[in-house]
Amino acid sequence: MFNKLQNSGKDRLKVEMGKECKSLVFCLLTFTLLYAAFSPSYINPFDTWKQRLSNWNGGNQNSIVDRGIEEKDGQKFLLRRLVRGEDRIRLDSTGFSCNSDFHSEVCIADKPVIVDNNEQTIYVPSTETQAKHMVQPYALKDDPTAMKYVTPVKILHGNTHLPSCDFNHNVPAVVFSSGGFTGNIFHELNELIIPLFITCRHFGSNVRFVITDFKPWWVSKYNRILSRLSRFEVLNPAENGTAHCFPGAIVGLKYHDNLALNYSEIPGGYSMFDFKHFLRETYDLKHRDVPNTEKPVLILISRPNSRRFLNEREMKEMMKELGFQIIVATPNRMSNLDKFASLVNSCSVMVGAHGAGLANSVFLPSGAVMVQVVPLGLEWASTNYFGGPATEMEVKYLEYKITAEESSLSSTYGPDDPVIKDPESIFLKGYHVARDVYVHGQNLQINVTRFRETLVEAMKLLGRYEPLK
Template identity: 35%
Template sequence: MSCAPVHVNLGFAAGVLFALLVFFIFQQEAAISGLDVATRVAVAQWITLEQLIRAPGATQLIKAPGEVVASDMQRTADIQLIQGSDNSKVVCNREGLSRDWSETCEVDGDVRTNGTALSVTLVPASRSERREWMISPYARGGQKLRSVTLTQLQDRSIAPPCTLTHTMPAVLFGLGGYVGNYWHDYTDILVPLFVASRRYHGEVTFLVSNIQHLPPWLVKYKALLQGLSKYEIVDMDRDAYVRCFPRVTVGLHLDKELTIVPELVPGGRLTMADFTQFVRETYALPRGAPTREADKKPRLLLIHRGDFRRFLNEHEILQAAEAAGFEAPVLSELRVNGSDVEQARLVNTFDVVLGVHGAGLTNAVHLPPGGVLIQVVPYGNMEYLARAEFSQGATDMGLKYLDYSISADESSLMEKLGPEHPAIKDPESIHRSGWENMFELYLKQNVRINTTRFAPTLLQAFDHLRQQQGA
């Protein structure tokens, strides 16, 4: 009898210990989960009006050429597949949401679109579960565009009847957001649209919403759009028809800034080099390689900015470029409604594009492979932001990427604020204070390059091009 209480006490103690262990494990998991959410929120707060800023301690997203990192790959949790009994399906990719990019969905089966309602409906052959999604037609999140209502119906009998039937697939996307900025034109729409539609070899219809946001956009890029689709663009906001398609891609998916992750391309691998080749063919750009003739100087294009992030000593920079062996004229930035074809053909006559961080560097898309992009990085620990937008993209285009970071003495901020200002002494404190301060200080400065300090970068670009001659 005296042993019984001992067994009871031991059992009770074991139970308490087990409960405490379970509680501790769940607390740790909750802490880890909370940290992940907090990290995502912190990262989301660094999404700027144009690009992603690294929060203190965040992981570097730039990868070496050819390297595939975990963040590049689709995770099972990010892919949502809804399969019907008749092989109709909705596959939604949520991989970009953690970076404040939009969710995209591919819908296969009996798919019907209603332009004025901005809706896409999957009609099942037999009774099915009703599902609904709200999808932004623009690649970046947080934009004030009307969302697309994507619905999987329960019953075929309630489906809207077709007024037009198409045998080819469709891609639905919207204008808006940052459209009109040259970098965003390519990064947010043209490159993702190429990825979404190239597999169809022109047999695809583009359904475009919010065209009234910037009507000249479709004119400016008409040649590229016609190079991807043989059919007239459908203005969804004015389309009164119920159109029936075998497949509709809703929204454009961003994999990385101004580049393509081949492993994530639907229907087969594509690269950024494939995109620039498509642009050269569509625009009939004459040069597919840098200057080959030994008696000809390679040509350097200096991007001139008219507002901020200007070169304050353009003439001295051009002289330094000529001393390094280049022919170096100047070009103003592309006008918002200018001809993209004419601009591309002009840029293609050069071997090097040089400019301060900004949309004008997107002109590197039109350089011949083997050319050089030199990005001048403004003062203020802005290397991560600058490289995130252009380094990997330029490398994937087949270009040599170089950058030159401005010192405090080369920045207009030194004269304006003085050496004791936090923007000069402690750039990280400005980063922590928020995007608005960063933009006002670091992205509205001008630069006066020390051409002696800059000379090695110019020589590195020149040597690269000379090596191309022997290739």
Template identity: 40%
Template structure:
């Protein structure tokens, strides 16, 4: 027996060692998986950093409303949207600030978990209750957010209030619960201007809300005197959301509760999008195609089919934008004659026509190969052009080239359009007739940029008498571009 045990012992020892090693590896694996789940709660500023995602697993159907009955106590009504059910760890990562005020253009907040809206006399309020497991260590904070895409524009602000354990009683009780996310944004500001309507609201609203695929509610502040905006751009707003725009300021006693809520619009640049910072890499080409689809304009055909209305043997169609007051063409008849002599079919549109019916304007512009206009809001209609079309921007006198490139030139290129800048000579400005060639307004524009009066002269006081002979080579260049 003893001899037998002496023979078996080495094998038994090896077996025990193997069992011990296996047990140790099993414990290590369980520990690793538990720690991993601990950090599976999604950060609150995902959209601020440019990512997207639904965060809605296990939620009611999109748009479903539920009553406030049969709910857990305040602060425990809505679980963290993406927390995993298998998490066993009791230590949680610190709660990120829900608001980011660091961008030079816009302020923004994003909340996951329990966000509640309440209308106020002067400002609407959004309350955020941190997840229950973080409530004990959360610190109360308050932000006042201009929920448009420009900090410098005066709009009705939204108060965002993140609560802690001692201020939990401030949160109003839910009267409407929504399973879809929401975006709070402001109307008003400079949006009575056509370009600002797109640059300050519609483009950044696309950047902020498009990734939700229509399953998002749009909550507008300052909408009391802006019902016209919602009606005018109804096709764009309905393409972004399947639901009616909510006038948040007029909600009265209604308290809307969301598991994912964004306050503010992400406006990266003037009338432009930075794809590196936008969800899904959205850019101005995506915006132009989105807007065209919203107005039921033809989708781009697959290559190598032509994307422009003009066909071989027909005249290309050119739309001339006519401004009504400042920077207007004072010799529009001569300009139209020159365009026709250059071999174009010419159509005219008063800039004010954009206010009448955006859909009608969209169809007119879609039928054109070229859009020509002086630097101004009417050139915003380039969003309705087809791929490969040409935008000719007439740049007024007074070192206006940087504005022309920033407001329209770069956005046009990012939309898949061709942009041509025609910079007028001093003699083509009515300022030359009024002040003479030796006046600083003609001879030294820098004087007026230094004293801050450049807008008075170059934006508001001057009109344009286009030299059609000087302009003719530009028209011929555009024709060559269309044949390429």
């Protein structure tokens, strides 16, 4: 009987609406009253979307208003894409999951969390028994030296007392450390910038960075990249000791390999090609491909200390004779990344001894040539840190392996010493022993005649079959 009365009442009101709707405003108001009269009592048509959503902390005035249920569902989907297999099952069932491998640990919460900057603690509330996780959010956990400079973050997951929120946010937090080996561009790109791209790119800048072990100079150096991956100002827990509420969180960064992106393991399927395109857009780099200049530009990475070219002047003269324009890159010149990235992007060839400066090859245009001079004892490191990644960067790669006579170690130890004859035996004594000898303890006297052959090969790779005169 009541349903019949409802239907009868609806029919009569529809007739009246047809007669009385003289204006759009009147029609909309009448429709709203109709909806209110015949809808279940728990639905209030005058509720706004803000009122229908639960709000952390009872309507805190510092709250950043949510955009709606659809956005939360989208964020959950994007967070979920970062995990697979058992980790995804765990995330789906509990809202929290951690994955640990040889290099890093990454924990993900796809439900509301509280980040207490004062305590360096992240609360992930649930009805489960409380569990504690200690995470060092830096992608080199296998290196104890690096991890000395990375402060652990405590994650409390389960039924626990929660601090009050001082601020609410409508995007997930990404918590990572700028400690470790920052100050070395290879490590900055390898353990922070590329992992940030892998972890965050598919969020479309809708994340907020919480950076522990905060280094203002590092944030300033990479401001262009950080501001493209997140549209929000970074949070420094050391300065801002307040509690922040987020709809989800990522603690730590995904890592694949040295200067590498594994296409099949990245949400969205990004590759090194995509990362280089991202860098070109970020730094407004002009050249996607090697510039067509009368004389190809060669940038020589000049090291002031270990692995220094002792006859650099002679090398430059030979390079000019082959027809190269020469740019000498010193550490001072490389310090301003915004300017240096554009400079590298204008070059066709990069030459340098094994070392961090070669990581700037990420800014080379496609088709450029990297020539790595391989010091004695550093064959494995040279190939794995730079040789392998070069191909993925669409950079052509050549190695120049020095002879024992070209290393200063020959005069220091003598030609028959194990340092010269059997480097492997030195590495068996421990990495730090070998590092002091081969990384920090040798300089290079290049055989210019022999090295010339390698640069002629570089010319050929550029399509210059005969050296320019």
